Amino acid sequence: MAIQWILTLFTVVAGTGAWLFASAVLSEVVGKDSRAPRIETIIAFIVTVVGGTISVLHLKHPDRIMEVLNHPTSGIFIEAAFIGVMCLIMAVFFIMILRNSSASARKVVGIVGVVVAVVFTFECGSSYMMEARPAWCNYGLPLAFMGTTAAAGSGLNLLVKALTKREVEVIKFAALMACAAAVLGLACAAAFVGLSASNYQALSGEVVAWLAVLFVGAIAGIAAGYLTYRRPDHAQVIVLAVVVLVAGFLAALAVRCVMWLTGTAAVDFFMMPLD
Amino acid sequence: MPFMPRNCLIVNLDRCIGCYSCELACKMENDVALGERWNKVIQIEPFGTWPDVHSYWLPVHCQQCDNPSCVHVCPTGASYVNDDGTVLVDKEKCVGCKYCMMACPYGVRSWNESQQVVEKCTLCQQLTSAGELPHCVKNCCGEARFYGDLDDPDSDVSKEIAKADPEAVHQLFDAGNHPRVVYILSKKYGEWQPVESLEQTTSKYMVAEGSVK
Numbered sequence: 243m244a245i246q247w248i249l250t251l252f253t254v255v256a257g258t259g260a261w262l263f264a265s266a267v268l269s270e271v272v273g274k275d276s277r278a279p280r281i282e283t284i285i286a287f288i289v290t291v292v293g294g295t296i297s298v299l300h301l302k303h304p305d306r307i308m309e310v311l312n313h314p315t316s317g318i319f320i321e322a323a324f325i326g327v328m329c330l331i332m333a334v335f336f337i338m339i340l341r342n343s344s345a346s347a348r349k350v351v352g353i354v355g356v357v358v359a360v361v362f363t364f365e366c367g368s369s370y371m372m373e374a375r376p377a378w379c380n381y382g383l384p385l386a387f388m389g390t391t392a393a394a395g396s397g398l399n400l401l402v403k404a405l406t407k408r409e410v411e412v413i414k415f416a417a418l419m420a421c422a423a424a425v426l427g428l429a430c431a432a433a434f435v436g437l438s439a440s441n442y443q444a445l446s447g448e449v450v451a452w453l454a455v456l457f458v459g460a461i462a463g464i465a466a467g468y469l470t471y472r473r474p475d476h477a478q479v480i481v482l483a484v485v486v487l488v489a490g491f492l493a494a495l496a497v498r499c500v501m502w503l504t505g506t507a508a509v510d511f512f513m514m515p516l517d
Numbered sequence: 518m519p520f521m522p523r524n525c526l527i528v529n530l531d532r533c534i535g536c537y538s539c540e541l542a543c544k545m546e547n548d549v550a551l552g553e554r555w556n557k558v559i560q561i562e563p564f565g566t567w568p569d570v571h572s573y574w575l576p577v578h579c580q581q582c583d584n585p586s587c588v589h590v591c592p593t594g595a596s597y598v599n600d601d602g603t604v605l606v607d608k609e610k611c612v613g614c615k616y617c618m619m620a621c622p623y624g625v626r627s628w629n630e631s632q633q634v635v636e637k638c639t640l641c642q643q644l645t646s647a648g649e650l651p652h653c654v655k656n657c658c659g660e661a662r663f664y665g666d667l668d669d670p671d672s673d674v675s676k677e678i679a680k681a682d683p684e685a686v687h688q689l690f691d692a693g694n695h696p697r698v699v700y701i702l703s704k705k706y707g708e709w710q711p712v713e714s715l716e717q718t719t720s721k722y723m724v725a726e727g728s729v730k
Contacts, residue, residue, distance in 0.1 A: 302613025
């Protein structure tokens with residue numbers, strides 16, 4: 243089936259925002275960054291809201307959106323609810339920074355945000371696990387959604403820290419996290435491709451191209467993250483951080499494009515286009 | 518739990534002559550636009566080895582599943598099961614996300630381009646709720662289509678299934694959705710071909726492995 247670009251961008255952008263927040267919180271929680279992640283939280287909030295707003299563009303009748311209250315167990319409702327919860331946590335976290343609330347209380351809120359980021363990005367993928375689409379119906383899919391947005395979000399965290407000229411140790415840890423997240427993204431994406439490949443009807447040139455983008459992007463993210471980790475004081479650290487972010491973002495886009503292109507229905511009698 | 522009928526269509530393929538009357542009747546009765554359909558007749562192209570060659574027609578439409586995937590994924594409750602057990606779409610609640618179209622294992626939901634909502638076979642609720650038969654059933658030249666409650670032994674569908682050889686009773690594959698629709702095809706008219714093993718060559722034709730080229 244055709245790539246659904248709006249749905250693709252929605253999960254990548256919103257997931258990147260969620261994981262930016264999670265990465266920034268983790269830096270502080272493990273004691274590698276003594277400064278409260280103020281700028282990171284603002285950017286994460288904006289990126290997550292933009293991602294959520296993109297999803298509305300997919301609807302033909304956004305005016306009927308409140309009807310979702312009729313079916314609160316559907317995947318779409320759960321995704322929307324997680325975006326709301328994610329943004330609420332970020333807002334509370336930011337207010338706690340402004341009010342100089344206790345560090346341990348803020349850590350608790352931040353850790354809840356990390357958990358919600360993991361579950362939200364996993365849920366975005368699990369909504370597509372449908373028996374009707376055999377190539378989608380395996381747990382590699384939600385793991386790939388989660389892992390690749392973790393790579394993009396932690397790449398953005400590294401870039402923010404590089405742009406704000408943070409201390410070498412802070413950048414070094416952010417690079418380590420970005421590198422680890424890129425490895426996670428690569429492993430999860432490989433698991434998804436491996437588990438679903440037997441259900442591919444045909445390996446078109448377009449699928450091969452996106453698979454190439456996926457794996458080249460993931461490996462480039464790992465390499466650039468590792469280089470930054472080894473040389474956090476490098477003169478071109480911003481360029482390296484941009485490479486980590488772009489590579490992670492492209493890999494996240496690519497795994498979703500592969501999903502759409504290989505999501506052939508078990509049987510499609512009416513052959514109605516979905517775009 | 519309240520009693521809920523399991524209304525559906527069944528099609529006796531032994532009697533189906535591939536005239537497309539059901540498709541046309543459905544379009545006329547429900548005002549289905551060109552390029553859109555709630556019911557479609559597919560030809561399973563000739564297969565087998567001469568002289569034992571068979572071909573049959575397979576009318577496809579909503580399978581009125583007992584565990585409908587489309588209802589589970591619908592974010593607004595627009596896809597729902599009504600009091601008589603029929604899977605329907607409340608178009609005023611449909612946001613047009615098309616998740617139900619992705620989730621249907623048979624691809625038998627239709628997109629209404631002018632209204633920007635999903636539609637499907639309603640078992641002609643406007644007729645059946647008044648005690649009449651669905652239009653495709655009324656207009657079937659071969660009297661191959663039947664409507665009724667699978668759980669009612671006196672319904673037309675139950676009687677037709679009871680008359681058939683158990684080996685001639687088939688259903689589309691079950692992806693956990695439990696389709697209700699039954700197809701009757703006796704071996705003397707053709708060997709039932711599981712649709713998931715067929716290749717859809719064009720909009721109207723499917724071929725089995727070893728089809729006569």
